[in-house]
Amino acid sequence: MPVDPQPQAVLTPLTESAVFLTLTVAEGGEQTVRDLLPELGGLVRSVGFRLPDEGLTCVLGIGSDLWDRTFDGPRPTALHPFVEVTGARHHAPSTPGDLFLHVRAQRLYPCFDLARLIHDRIGGAVEVVDEVHGFRYFDRRDLLGFVDGTENPVGDDAAAAVLIGDEDPDFAGGSYVMTQKYLHDLTGWQAQSVEAQERAVGRRQLDNVELDEATQPPDSHVALTTIVEQDGTEREILRDNMPFGSIARGEYGTYFIGYAADPDVPERMLRRMFVGEPVGSTDRLLEFSTAVTGGLFFVPPAAMLDDPPPARTDAAAEEATPARSDLGIGDLRTAR
Numbered sequence: 001m002p003v004d005p006q007p008q009a010v011l012t013p014l015t016e017s018a019v020f021l022t023l024t025v026a027e028g029g030e031q032t033v034r035d036l037l038p039e040l041g042g043l044v045r046s047v048g049f050r051l052p053d054e055g056l057t058c059v060l061g062i063g064s065d066l067w068d069r070t071f072d073g074p075r076p077t078a079l080h081p082f083v084e085v086t087g088a089r090h091h092a093p094s095t096p097g098d099l100f101l102h103v104r105a106q107r108l109y110p111c112f113d114l115a116r117l118i119h120d121r122i123g124g125a126v127e128v129v130d131e132v133h134g135f136r137y138f139d140r141r142d143l144l145g146f147v148d149g150t151e152n153p154v155g156d157d158a159a160a161a162v163l164i165g166d167e168d169p170d171f172a173g174g175s176y177v178m179t180q181k182y183l184h185d186l187t188g189w190q191a192q193s194v195e196a197q198e199r200a201v202g203r204r205q206l207d208n209v210e211l212d213e214a215t216q217p218p219d220s221h222v223a224l225t226t227i228v229e230q231d232g233t234e235r236e237i238l239r240d241n242m243p244f245g246s247i248a249r250g251e252y253g254t255y256f257i258g259y260a261a262d263p264d265v266p267e268r269m270l271r272r273m274f275v276g277e278p279v280g281s282t283d284r285l286l287e288f289s290t291a292v293t294g295g296l297f298f299v300p301p302a303a304m305l306d307d308p309p310p311a312r313t314d315a316a317a318e319e320a321t322p323a324r325s326d327l328g329i330g331d332l333r334t335a336r
């Protein structure tokens with residue numbers, strides 16, 4: 001039965017801080033996770049009500065395998081594991097992750113506190129396999145020094161880009177989220193001239209203006225991530241990338257996060273970046289950026305958290321999980 005299509009806090013304005021937690025769920029921990037879903041809203045209120053100016057939100061995403069292990073009944077039609085992309089020179093790996101939490105607020109401490117409370121509820125059933133504390137950097141720049149997020153869709157366009165609609169009515173108001181942690185070779189990047197950096201990104205650094213058609217290189221990040229269909233429709237995603245880093249470990253990174261109504265859109269962007277368009281003409285940013293994680297999660301509509309789909313019964317669990325080829329995703333893999 002179609003659910004109330006009110007989304008989780010996917011379309012919230014950008015904040016100054018975020019915690020990104022990726023977790024795996026141990027065999028047998030599925031019910032613990034299912035029990036968490038209706039409690040999530042209360043946990044957000046426990047922290048956020050006391051901090052009305054923080055804009056504290058939490059988006060929860062569920063990976064393909066965990067969905068099949070946990071729930072009975074229909075599954076989100078486009079849900080599948082992150083499909084790694086291998087080009088001749090660049091690789092986007094797929095890494096473990098059953099559950100994903102995107103916690104946002106102006107300051108870091110409310111994000112941290114909420115993530116801690118959620119983890120307290122399910123800690124025995126999960127392992128945190130990746131934790132990133134993101135910060136906003138100057139005027140919304142990444143650590144490469146460029147303003148990141150400018151061309152995000154807004155208003156109705158954003159909702160249309162990220163929210164599932166009539167194409168999958170059982171999951172209307174849901175979304176998909178793709179995550180990737182990138183590490184930058186800042187030394188190599190900073191050895192480039194500003195003009196070379198601008199050609200790699202496709203925008204000017206200081207005033208953030210997009211390079212015009214005559215000067216926009218086809219292997220710039222902007223050129224390769226702009227997908228325009230033959231009828232002129234642009235396919236968009238909603239990003240809330242955040243810089244992060246560790247001076248001790250020499251890590252300077254961008255946490256990429258993109259919401260979409262259909263994961264095919266960010267997947268096409270990834271193939272264009274990593275394999276190239278045409279093949280071999282890969283994203284210049286990747287000369288200085290290495291993807292070290294990759295995950296894809298379904299973001300249930302808010303009402304589905306309050307009233308989750310029925311738990312998977314033993315009988316259902318014995319049925320084979322759909323093979324990747326049955327999901328029609330084998331063709332997304334790109335051979336070296």
Ligand code: HEM
Binds near residue numbers: 180226239241254
């Ligand atoms: C190293 C990781 C990344 C960095 C540092 C980065 C940075 C940027 C910057 C600076 C821009 C230009 C300003 C704007 O946001 O509109 C941009 C645009 C964009 N990026 Fe990324 N990005 C990264 C990864 C990705 C990935 C993995 C995807 C998709 C799967 C992606 C999709 C896009 C899109 C769709 C645009 C807007 C293009 C346009 O319409 O002009 N980015 N990114």
